Amino acid sequence: MSRSVNGLSGAGEWHVLEKMLPDFCGKRVLDLGCGYGWHCRYAIEHGAIACTGIDTSEKMLKQAHRQNASFWTEYRCMAIEDFEFEPETYDVVISSLAFHYIESFGDLYTRIYRSLTPGGAFVFSIEHPVYTASGSQQWITDENGKKLHWPVDRYFDEGKRDAIFLGQHVTKYHRTLTTVINGVIAAGFTLTGLAEPEPEKALLETVPGMIDETRRPAMLIVSAIKNR
Amino acid sequence: MSRSVNGLSGAGEWHVLEKMLPDFCGKRVLDLGCGYGWHCRYAIEHGAIACTGIDTSEKMLKQAHRQNASFWTEYRCMAIEDFEFEPETYDVVISSLAFHYIESFGDLYTRIYRSLTPGGAFVFSIEHPVYTASGSQQWITDENGKKLHWPVDRYFDEGKRDAIFLGQHVTKYHRTLTTVINGVIAAGFTLTGLAEPEPEKALLETVPGMIDETRRPAMLIVSAIKNR
Numbered sequence: 001m002s003r004s005v006n007g008l009s010g011a012g013e014w015h016v017l018e019k020m021l022p023d024f025c026g027k028r029v030l031d032l033g034c035g036y037g038w039h040c041r042y043a044i045e046h047g048a049i050a051c052t053g054i055d056t057s058e059k060m061l062k063q064a065h066r067q068n069a070s071f072w073t074e075y076r077c078m079a080i081e082d083f084e085f086e087p088e089t090y091d092v093v094i095s096s097l098a099f100h101y102i103e104s105f106g107d108l109y110t111r112i113y114r115s116l117t118p119g120g121a122f123v124f125s126i127e128h129p130v131y132t133a134s135g136s137q138q139w140i141t142d143e144n145g146k147k148l149h150w151p152v153d154r155y156f157d158e159g160k161r162d163a164i165f166l167g168q169h170v171t172k173y174h175r176t177l178t179t180v181i182n183g184v185i186a187a188g189f190t191l192t193g194l195a196e197p198e199p200e201k202a203l204l205e206t207v208p209g210m211i212d213e214t215r216r217p218a219m220l221i222v223s224a225i226k227n228r
Numbered sequence: 229m230s231r232s233v234n235g236l237s238g239a240g241e242w243h244v245l246e247k248m249l250p251d252f253c254g255k256r257v258l259d260l261g262c263g264y265g266w267h268c269r270y271a272i273e274h275g276a277i278a279c280t281g282i283d284t285s286e287k288m289l290k291q292a293h294r295q296n297a298s299f300w301t302e303y304r305c306m307a308i309e310d311f312e313f314e315p316e317t318y319d320v321v322i323s324s325l326a327f328h329y330i331e332s333f334g335d336l337y338t339r340i341y342r343s344l345t346p347g348g349a350f351v352f353s354i355e356h357p358v359y360t361a362s363g364s365q366q367w368i369t370d371e372n373g374k375k376l377h378w379p380v381d382r383y384f385d386e387g388k389r390d391a392i393f394l395g396q397h398v399t400k401y402h403r404t405l406t407t408v409i410n411g412v413i414a415a416g417f418t419l420t421g422l423a424e425p426e427p428e429k430a431l432l433e434t435v436p437g438m439i440d441e442t443r444r445p446a447m448l449i450v451s452a453i454k455n456r
Contacts, residue, residue, distance in 0.1 A: 130358055130380055130383070133444075134377060140368070140377070140379070148379075148381075149362060149368070149379035149380060149381040150379070150380040150381065151368070151376075151377035151378070151379065151380075152358055152377060152378040152379075152380050152443075152444045153376075153377040153378065153443050153444070154442075154443060155358070155442070155443055155444045155445050156424075156426050156442045156443075156445075157442065176424055176445070177405070177422065177424060177445070177448075178422060178423055178424045181409070181422045182421060182422045182423065185419060185420065185421060185422070190418055190419075191413060191418075191419045192413065193410060193413060194405070194406060194409045194410045194413070195406055195410065196384075196404055196405060196406045198384050214382075214383070214384045214385065215380075215381050215382060215383055215384075216361075216380045216381070216383045217383050217384075217404070217405070220405075
């Protein structure tokens with residue numbers, strides 16, 4: 001399975017994420033920010049008995065219905081913040097590169113925790129605080145366009161950022177590592193893993209510019225469980 | 229109690245660290261990289277029944293003997309890597325801003341885990357990967373010396389860095405967040421907290437340049453326990 005979110009999939013997100021995902025067999029799954037539904041499909045193909053995918057993009061969900069539908073999959077067009085997290089309803093909650101689009105983080109982790117069954121798993125990826133801090137998400141270059149370094153600034157100033165992706169302005173929300181990680185612990189979860197995906201070695205040699213992905217972290221993957 | 233390590237204490241390390249420390253009452257404590265022995269003294273003053281502080285600096289230990297000695301405190305001049313971590317010997321292991329000086333990290337966490345009694349606490353601070361990655365630990369400035377941003381580079385290239393501190397070259401070792409955090413989990417610990425200290429508000433107004441400490445994280449504090 002391949003996925004392309006933010007052009008970062010080449011940095012090996014899926015490769016690492018897959019290793020951190022729990023056994024889906026017989027599980028009820030919730031995918032927060034499901035996009036085209038690739039993870040919902042993956043869950044069902046790996047034995048999940050139900051998967052709910054939510055996303056704000058009607059366009060993406062249309063594609064999800066077309067490409068990644070199943071009898072056991074339900075797609076809903078809504079914001080993560082507006083989702084009613086019913087208690088002990090899901091065995092697995094996943095989210096891939098969606099949380100940095102959420103303005104009001106608030107008690108999100110607590111709501112996810114509540115909606116999980118005891119022993120349930122929570123696995124998510126998010127753009128790295130190093131990646132989101134300064135805002136524009138652009139390398140500092142010299143006059144010849146050579147990438148000198150990645151800028152970090154406004155680190156403790158959490159909130160809205162105006163990022164530039166493929167020439168387009170995109171609104172994202174920066175949060176510190178403390179908010180992202182300690183928030184998971186504070187909600188009651190036991191952290192089971194943390195990873196910062198790097199480009200696979202083969203890609204370094206074949207994909208131009210991929211070497212720059214070794215110079216700063218682009219995303220963070222976190223896995224946790226709700227204790228029984 | 230005040231402490232000044234790397235000039236970073238102003239960024240509120242102690243303020244945050246203190247909140248993350250366990251109850252020392254009746255505990256046997258090990259301090260890795262104890263420096264002047266302030267934390268050993270703190271542990272004893274807060275009820276610890278024994279404290280071993282180790283450090284490679286004879287000069288610092290001399291001062292520790294002079295200022296922070298007690299009947300229950302033992303200082304030993306040796307490298308953290310060379311310490312024999314006897315099984316289930318300590319109830320608390322602490323380390324303040326020392327791990328980024330260790331060349332061979334290896335199985336350090338596992339050795340600390342083994343040396344703790346069940347339920348034992350492990351709390352440490354380390355220079356932040358954002359702070360250590362590029363190497364020189366200097367702001368990027370414009371021609372007038374104005375601080376433009378903090379550079380991140382070579383993030384996934386772990387190892388030796390030639391840092392500049394007060395005009396002196398100092399050897400440090402950069403490690404990714406994954407190595408620092410996931411290593412703790414992989415060693416068997418349950419993570420109980422993670423914090424990135426920020427300057428206290430009062431200092432922002434009174435100490436020149438302190439505002440820059442809000443622009444990038446300088447250190448990371450991690451607390452964990454060995455399950456019973």
